[in-house]
Amino acid sequence: MRFSQLGAFATALAVLPELSLAKGSGIPSLKFTESPGAGFPLQDVQTVVVDSRFAQAKYEEGLSLIPPTLAEFAATFAEDLHAIAGSKVSVVEGSKASPQSIFLTLDDDTAKYVDAAGRKTAEGYTLDTGRSGITIKGASPLGVWWGTRTVLQQGILSADKFVVPAGTAVDAPGWETRGMALDGARHFYPKEFMIELCSYMSFFKQNTFQLHLSDNQIVNPFTMDTYARFRWWSDSESVAGLNKYRNESYTREDFDEIQTKCAARGVTILPEIEAPGHALPIVQWKPQIAYEGNLELLNLTHPDTLPTLKTIWAEFLPWFHTKVVSIGADEYGGPSDEYKIFVNALNEFIVKESGKSIRIWGTFPPDGSEHEVSTDVSIQHWSTYFDDAYNQYIKNGYSVVNSYDTFYVVLKYGAYGRKINIDTTFNGNPEGGPWYPNIFSTGNSSMNAPKDEPLIQGAIQPLWNDHGPTTSVYSEAFWAWREGIPAMADKQWGGDLTAEQFADFFPKLVGSVPAQNLARVIPSAGATIFDYDLTTEASEAVKDLSGNSNNAETNCESTGSSLSITPDCSFITPLLSKGRDYTLSLTLKVDEVADATKTTLISGTDSVLMLTPNITMFSAGVYFRLNTTIPLKEWVDLEIKAVGEQTFASFKSESGKTADKAEFLTAGVTGYPHMYPMAFEAPIHQVTGWTGELRALTLTNDG
Ligand SMILES: *[C@@H]1O[C@H](CO)[C@@H](O)[C@H](O)[C@H]1NC(C)=O
Ligand SMILES: *[C@@H]1O[C@H](CO)[C@@H](O)[C@H](O)[C@H]1NC(C)=O
Ligand SMILES: *[C@@H]1O[C@H](CO)[C@@H](O)[C@H](O)[C@H]1NC(C)=O
Ligand SMILES: *[C@@H]1O[C@H](CO)[C@@H](O)[C@H](O)[C@H]1NC(C)=O
Numbered sequence: 083m084r085f086s087q088l089g090a091f092a093t094a095l096a097v098l099p100e101l102s103l104a105k106g107s108g109i110p111s112l113k114f115t116e117s118p119g120a121g122f123p124l125q126d127v128q129t130v131v132v133d134s135r136f137a138q139a140k141y142e143e144g145l146s147l148i149p150p151t152l153a154e155f156a157a158t159f160a161e162d163l164h165a166i167a168g169s170k171v172s173v174v175e176g177s178k179a180s181p182q183s184i185f186l187t188l189d190d191d192t193a194k195y196v197d198a199a200g201r202k203t204a205e206g207y208t209l210d211t212g213r214s215g216i217t218i219k220g221a222s223p224l225g226v227w228w229g230t231r232t233v234l235q236q237g238i239l240s241a242d243k244f245v246v247p248a249g250t251a252v253d254a255p256g257w258e259t260r261g262m263a264l265d266g267a268r269h270f271y272p273k274e275f276m277i278e279l280c281s282y283m284s285f286f287k288q289n290t291f292q293l294h295l296s297d298n299q300i301v302n303p304f305t306m307d308t309y310a311r312f313r314w315w316s317d318s319e320s321v322a323g324l325n326k327y328r329n330e331s332y333t334r335e336d337f338d339e340i341q342t343k344c345a346a347r348g349v350t351i352l353p354e355i356e357a358p359g360h361a362l363p364i365v366q367w368k369p370q371i372a373y374e375g376n377l378e379l380l381n382l383t384h385p386d387t388l389p390t391l392k393t394i395w396a397e398f399l400p401w402f403h404t405k406v407v408s409i410g411a412d413e414y415g416g417p418s419d420e421y422k423i424f425v426n427a428l429n430e431f432i433v434k435e436s437g438k439s440i441r442i443w444g445t446f447p448p449d450g451s452e453h454e455v456s457t458d459v460s461i462q463h464w465s466t467y468f469d470d471a472y473n474q475y476i477k478n479g480y481s482v483v484n485s486y487d488t489f490y491v492v493l494k495y496g497a498y499g500r501k502i503n504i505d506t507t508f509n510g511n512p513e514g515g516p517w518y519p520n521i522f523s524t525g526n527s528s529m530n531a532p533k534d535e536p537l538i539q540g541a542i543q544p545l546w547n548d549h550g551p552t553t554s555v556y557s558e559a560f561w562a563w564r565e566g567i568p569a570m571a572d573k574q575w576g577g578d579l580t581a582e583q584f585a586d587f588f589p590k591l592v593g594s595v596p597a598q599n600l601a602r603v604i605p606s607a608g609a610t611i612f613d614y615d616l617t618t619e620a621s622e623a624v625k626d627l628s629g630n631s632n633n634a635e636t637n638c639e640s641t642g643s644s645l646s647i648t649p650d651c652s653f654i655t656p657l658l659s660k661g662r663d664y665t666l667s668l669t670l671k672v673d674e675v676a677d678a679t680k681t682t683l684i685s686g687t688d689s690v691l692m693l694t695p696n697i698t699m700f701s702a703g704v705y706f707r708l709n710t711t712i713p714l715k716e717w718v719d720l721e722i723k724a725v726g727e728q729t730f731a732s733f734k735s736e737s738g739k740t741a742d743k744a745e746f747l748t749a750g751v752t753g754y755p756h757m758y759p760m761a762f763e764a765p766i767h768q769v770t771g772w773t774g775e776l777r778a779l780t781l782t783n784d785g
C-alpha cells in the first residue's frame with residue numbers, strides 16, 4: 083500500500099536534521115531520490131522542449147472541458163520560469179532533451195501512477211534532474227503541469243538559489259478533486275481576484291475551484307429586500323430580471339476569461355447555483371415560488387418552481403466548461419421527499435441538456451423512504467449534523483467530496499474560523515496523524531472511511547460570507563486562505579508534510595507564487611517604498627527620495643512650498659495598491675471639498691481614502707467610515723496604518739486636533755451588530771478630487 087509506505091518513509095526521515103528534509107520536497111510533499119552530482123540551475127534554462135509527438139495532446143478525461151494542450155502548458159511554464167528565475171526561455175518542439183533544456187513529454191508506462199484507492203491517475207508525473215537539464219514525463223499533460231510546479235518549487239526552496247537538485251521523483255495525487263470553494267454570491271469578487279486565486283491554488287497542485295454564485299445574506303427574518311445576488315449576467319429574455327446588479331456580475335465573456343485563465347493553470351471552475359434553499363435571489367425574481375413562512379426557500383410543489391430552475395440552468399449550462407456542476411441543495415427546511423424528487427428531476431434535466439453530472443451538499447441522507455436522491459448525484463459533505471458521509475452516503479453507493487466544516491472560514495461572523503484551521507490538517511485523524519479527505523470527523527472514527535475508499539472523490543474547502551459584503555474586502559478572503567490553501571493542498575494530494583516542515587517551506591514559497599500578487603507586495607530596497615517631498619518647487623516629474631525610483635508625475639501647480647491640488651489636476655505615482663503591513667502618510671491642507679459627503683483624497687486600485695465627511699475607506703464597493711474626521715483649512719499630518727488584520731487612522735492638525743489610531747471596523751449588518759477589524763490595501767496611485775495643498779506623501783512597509 084502506497085500510503086503505509088509513505089508513512090514509514092516520513093517516520094524514518096523525521097530523525098534526520100531539518101535541512102535534508104528540504105531537498106527535493108515542497109508543498110505538497112514529494113518522494114524524491116537524490117542522485118550524486120550537481121543539480122540544474124533554472125537560470126540556465128534556454129529552452130522548454132515539448133515532445134512533438136504529444137504537443138497537441140490534451141487530458142480530456144478530467145473535469146475540464148477546455149484542457150490546455152501540452153504545448154500550451156509549456157508556454158505558461160516558460161512565463162513562470164522567466165518570472166521566478168529571470169531566465170529567458172523559448173518553447174520549441176523536439177524529440178528529445180537538449181542541453182540546458184527542460185523536456186516535457188508523456189510517459190508510456192502510466193501504471194505506476196496510482197491514487198489513494200490504487201487506481202491509475204492521469205495527474206502523476208516523473209521528474210528527472212541532472213546537471214544538463216530536467217525531464218518531466220507525465221501520465222497526461224496535466225500530470226506534466228504538476229511536475230512543472232515541482233520544478234519551480236524546488237528551485238525556490240534550494241539553498242543554492244534556483245538549483246533543482248539532481249535526482250528522481252515519481253509523484254501522483256491521492257485524490258482527483260482537490261480545491262477550494264468561494265462564496266462569491268454574498269460578496270462580490272472581481273474576475274481578476276478569482277484568476278489570481280487560481281494561480282495561487284495551482285502552485286500547490288489544487289485543480290478545482292468551486293464558485294458559489296447565487297445566495298442571500300443570513301438575517302432573521304428574511305424580507306424581499308434582504309441582500310441576495312445571482313452573479314451571472316445574461317441579456318437573454320428568458321432570465322431578464324434575475325440579476326439586477328450589472329456592476330457586480332460576470333458576463334459570459336468575463337466568465338469565459340475566468341474559466342480559460344484558470345484552466346491554463348490546470349484549475350477547473352466548478353459553478354454552483356444554489357436552490358431550493360439559500361434561494362432568495364430566485365424568489366426575488368419569481369415571488370410566487372417562495373415557501374410560505376421562509377422566503378429563502380422554494381416551494382417545491384408550486385408548479386412554477388421546477389420550470390424556473392430549468393430555465394436558469396438551460397441558459398447558463400452552455401457557459402460552464404466543466405463536466406460537473408453544483409445545484410447547491412443545501413440546508414433545505416421543507417419536506418425531504420419533495421426535496422429528493424426535486425434533486426432527481428433537476429439531475430435528469432441537467433444530464434439530458436448538457437451531459438454534465440451534478441453535485442449537492444449533504445442534506446437529507448438516504449433514510450429508507452420511497453424517494454431517494456439518485457446515486458448519480460455526488461455529495462459534498464460538510465457537517466456531521468446533516469449527514470454521516472461514510473455510513474449514510476458512501477455505504478449506499480454515493481460518491482462524496484469532503485468539505486468538512488472543521489476547515490470552514492466564515493468571514494467575520496459566528497463560531498467558524500476566520501482562517502483555515504491548519505493545526506487540524508496536521509493532526510486531524512482521531513486515530514492519530516494528519517487529516518486526509520477520508521476523515522469526515524476529527525472526533526469519531528466510526529464516521530471515517532478507509533483511506534483507499536474509492537467513492538471519496540477528494541476535498542474542497544469553502545469560504546463563506548454569511549453576513550454579506552460589508553464585513554470584508556476582496557483580499558481578506560485570500561488572507562483567510564493564504565496558509566490554508568497550501569496546508570490543505572498537501573493533504574488533498576496525499577502529502578505527508580509535518581507541521582514543522584510546512585512552517586519551514588511555506589514562508590520560503592509564498593513570496594514566489596507566479597501569476598498573482600494577491601498580497602499586493604511592492605518590491606523595495608528598504609523599508610520606505612516612496613517618499614515625495616513637495617515643499618520645494620516641483621516640476622512635472624517628482625523624484626522619489628526612497629531610493630526605489632518610484633518617481634511620480636503631476637500636472638498640478640507648485641505653490642513654492644507645496645503642491646496645489648485641485649479636482650482638475652492630479653499627482654500620480656507609478657504604483658497602484660499596497661497590502662499589509664504599511665504606513666501611508668500625507669501632510670495636507672484641505673481647503674474645500676466639492677461634495678462634503680463624497681470626496682476622494684487619494685485613490686488606488688483596491689481602495690480609496692475619502693472624506694464623507696468622516697474619514698472613510700471605500701473598498702469592494704462599500705464605505706467603511708470612522709467616527710472622526712480631519713479639520714479643513716489647516717495643515718494636518720494624516721497617517722493610515724495597516725497592521726495584520728487591522729487598519730487605523732491617526733492625525734494631528736496645526737491647531738491641535740488629533741485622533742490616535744482610530745480603527746476601521748466592519749460596516750455592520752442590520753440585526754447583527756458585530757464589529758470586527760478591517761484590513762484595507764493602501765490607496766497609493768492618484769491624488770486628486772479636492773482643493774488644497776499637499777506637502778508630503780510617503781509609504782513604508784512597516785505597520
Ligand atoms: C406551495 O404551493 C402550493 C401550490 O400553489 C400551495 O398550495 C402551497 O400552500 C404552497 N406551500 C408552501 C409551503 O408555500
Ligand atoms: C460515532 O459515529 C457512529 C457512526 O455514525 C455513531 O453510531 C456513534 O453514535 C457516534 N459516536 C458518538 C460518541 O457520537
Ligand atoms: C455597484 O453599484 C452599486 C450601486 O450603484 C454601488 O453601491 C456599488 O458600490 C457598486 N459596486 C462596486 C464594486 O463598485
Ligand atoms: C462609531 O460609534 C458607534 C457608536 O458609539 C460605534 O457603535 C461604532 O462602532 C463606531 N464606529 C467605528 C468605526 O469606530
Ligand SMILES: *[C@@H]1O[C@H](CO)[C@@H](O)[C@H](O)[C@H]1NC(C)=O
Pocket residue numbers: 696707708709710711
Ligand atoms: C461620523 O462621525 C460622527 C462622529 O464624529 C458620528 O456621530 C457619525 O455617526 C459618523 N457617521 C457615519 C456615517 O459613520
